[in-house]
Amino acid sequence: MNKKALRALLRERRALIAPESHGFTRPTGQGRRAPGLSQHQVDQLLHRTLGTYHRLESGSYPTPPTDLLRDVARLFGLNEQEWVLLCRYALLQDPPGALYDSSGKQVPGIWQEAVDGINHIAYVSDASWDLLAWNQAFVDLFPSGNPPGNTMRWMLLEQEARTVLADWHKSWAPMVMPQLRAALASRPEDDTLRQIEKEVLADPEAAPIYEAGGAAIHPDGDERPLLHARWGHGWATMCAAQPLTTPGARLMILVFHPGPRSVHLRTPALQAG
Numbered sequence: 054m055n056k057k058a059l060r061a062l063l064r065e066r067r068a069l070i071a072p073e074s075h076g077f078t079r080p081t082g083q084g085r086r087a088p089g090l091s092q093h094q095v096d097q098l099l100h101r102t103l104g105t106y107h108r109l110e111s112g113s114y115p116t117p118p119t120d121l122l123r124d125v126a127r128l129f130g131l132n133e134q135e136w137v138l139l140c141r142y143a144l145l146q147d148p149p150g151a152l153y154d155s156s157g158k159q160v161p162g163i164w165q166e167a168v169d170g171i172n173h174i175a176y177v178s179d180a181s182w183d184l185l186a187w188n189q190a191f192v193d194l195f196p197s198g199n200p201p202g203n204t205m206r207w208m209l210l211e212q213e214a215r216t217v218l219a220d221w222h223k224s225w226a227p228m229v230m231p232q233l234r235a236a237l238a239s240r241p242e243d244d245t246l247r248q249i250e251k252e253v254l255a256d257p258e259a260a261p262i263y264e265a266g267g268a269a270i271h272p273d274g275d276e277r278p279l280l281h282a283r284w285g286h287g288w289a290t291m292c293a294a295q296p297l298t299t300p301g302a303r304l305m306i307l308v309f310h311p312g313p314r315s316v317h318l319r320t321p322a323l324q325a326g
Contacts, residue, residue, distance in 0.1 A: 056112030059142035063110045066129040067095065099124050109143070117143050126152055133300050150239035150300075151180070157240075157301035160185055164296065164304075173308050174289070178204050180236070180301025181245035194307075196282045204305075205233060206249050209259055219278035219286065226259065228275065231267035240301065271303075279309060287311035290320075 068089035072079060077094055090098070095106040101121070108114035109121065122143055126136050136152040151157055157180025165186040168175045174194055176187035182205035192200055194217065201207035207214050208229050218225040233253070237246050253259045273293035280286055292306040 054112060054115065054145065055142045059112055059139070060110055062135070062138060062142060063125070063129075066131065066135075067092075067110075070129065095125070095128065098128060114143075119144075119149055122148075123152065133298065154240070154242055156180070157299050158183075160296045160299045160302055168304075171306060173306050175304070175306045176200070176204070177296070177302065177304050179299070180240060181243055182206070182236075182249075183245065185302070193283050194279075194281060198282075203245065203249070205229070205246075206252070209233070209249065209253050209263075210256060215258075217280050217282070219280045222258070222262070224277050226262045227265070227267055228269040228272060228277075230259075230263045230265075231269045232271065234263070234266070235270050236301065272305075276314070278314070279307075281309060281311065284309065284311040288314045 068087070070090045072090055072094060075090070075094070075098055077090075092107045092110065093103060095101075096103050099106070099121075105114075105121070106125070109117050109125065119140070122139055126139055131139060131152065133152055133156050136148055140146060140148040159179065160177055164177050168177060168186045168188050171188055172190065174188070174190045176191045177185045179185055182203050184200060184202055184204060187200055192198060195201075195213065196217070197213060201211065208218060208225065214225075215221040230253070233246065233250060237243065237250060240246060250263075253263050271293050272291045274291065276288055276290045278286070279289040287310050289307040289309045292308065294304045294306075296302050296304065
């Protein structure tokens with residue numbers, strides 16, 4: 054726990070909230086003059102035992118539960134980056150998921166221009182895998198010439214994907230299914246992801262693979278077989294990154310090499326020095 058940083062963050066944000074906005078009145082005579090909510094008022098608003106918030110802000114709550122941190126963050130109107138800081142200061146770890154259900158659904162518009170400037174297959178999807186931005190190289194991948202609205206649903210459920218994603222049953226599905234399960238663990242109320250899971254469990258080919266589990270969380274650096282609509286059979290090496298202001302969103306770049314895998318050597322890892 055970083056007590057000093059935690060205390061500074063919470064005091065600053067608590068001071069910005071007018072007690073009147075939550076139905077409290079300020080004393081007119083002698084009494085508290087500090088700006089913002091009092092620590093006792095925070096406990097009242099969060100329906101916590103008196104002194105709970107004081108323990109948190111003072112740093113005397115060694116392992117505060119994430120539900121308390123989440124309630125405080127929402128009361129104080131923290132954004133997603135401040136939510137990350139709160140969890141790092143209080144727990145020395147990143148949060149288990151986004152602060153708000155609406156987070157992860159949009160990225161700055163400049164991402165489309167950035168994706169257009171990439172020569173390789175590239176796209177950006179949101180936290181539900183809905184497609185947000187893509188380039189022409191991504192469009193060229195599909196025999197239909199139509200990129201899917203949701204890349205997770207396409208990868209797991211569309212018949213076209215089971216051809217384009219060569220060796221789907223062994224090289225793709227067992228790696229993608231755990232990503233869906235992991236996303237649902239951090240975003241259990243996401244209607245899009247829950248519907249995809251429902252459809253996967255109703256699919257006779259997909260359901261056994263999903264139920265088998267797996268430990269894959271992201272595809273960064275993976276090399277998998279691909280049947281490109283224009284260039285034929287080959288291998289795609291995936292680069293995965295995240296727009297930092299959009300939890301759960303992802304930038305995917307697929308570096309495609311046509312031909313057999315044996316002629317392409319894996320690029321050595323990059324490291325400083």
